[in-house]
Amino acid sequence: MSITAEQVEAGQAVYSKSTLAIYDWLVLRFSNRLIWTCPSARILALYDRHVTGNHLDVGVGTGYFLDRCRFPNDRKRLGLMDLNPTCLDAAATRVARYRPEVYRANVLDPIGLEIPRFDSVSMTYLLHCLPGTIKRKSAVFRHLKPLLNRGGVMFGATLLSKGVDKSWAARRLMAFYNSKGIFTNDGDDLQGLRSILSEHLNAVTVEVVGCAALFSGRA
Structure with missing residues (x-):
């Protein structure tokens, strides 16, 4: 079954200015710690471990992790990529001190932009918002890999429905988000994620x- 434009839109349309105004508190402080039981500090540590001075962030949210992570002292280039222009504006404003390059693109399609390659690419809480099965979502890695220098690192985090422990609250909230099309991860499982990562990365x-699931791999 093909993925429709409406399905793609549903996964990112919720991120309006009003939603982004409470996103850090609602998702990164409350839900991450108390519902998903993955404190944002664990994701920030992932950024600190892998981010380079030539970095692309995909699915930018509010720019929270880019604002807080420790870039190398020789940081020279930062790119932002998202389909949602409101998210791009919010993140670009937040990290304006880095003079980011801004790219609007749907990563489920080939990236039709001429962009110099990066040494690291991150995607945090992107995959579970994308329509399709976990196998279909592997297109993201196929489309982003050409933007990564040889030996570069790709990393990120996603919420899974299967192969992980979920509390009653997590099950209920995840089911609600799936019913609204905000998430499409009711079939996303740990083994499937490992499989698509290994298909594209070393x-x-x-x-x-x-x-x-906090993941990383190299081109």
Whole structure:
């Protein structure tokens, strides 16, 4: 079954200015710690471990992690990529001190932009918002890999429905988000994630923290 434009839109349309105004508190402080049981500090540590001075962030949210992570002292280039222009504006404003490059693109399609390559690419809480099965979502890695220098690192985090422990609250909230099309992860499982990562990347690592899988791999 093909993925419709409406399905793609549903996963990102919720991120309006009003939603982004409470996103850090609602998602990164409350839900991450108490519902998904993956404190945002664990994701920030993932950024600190892998981010380079030539970095692209995909699915930018509010720019929270880019604002807080420790870039190398020789940081020289930061790119932002998202389909939602409101998210791009919010993140670009938040990290304006880095003079980011801004790219609007749907990563389920080939990236039709001429962009110099990066040494690291991150995608945090992107995959579970994308329509389709976990296998279909592997297109994201196929489309982003050409933007990554040889030996570069791709990393991120996603919420899974299967292969992880979920509390009653996590099950209920995840089901609600799936019913609204905000999430499409009711079939996303740990083994499926490992499979698509290994299909496109080398030296793959996956760490499960609560409902979240924190992953990395190299081109």
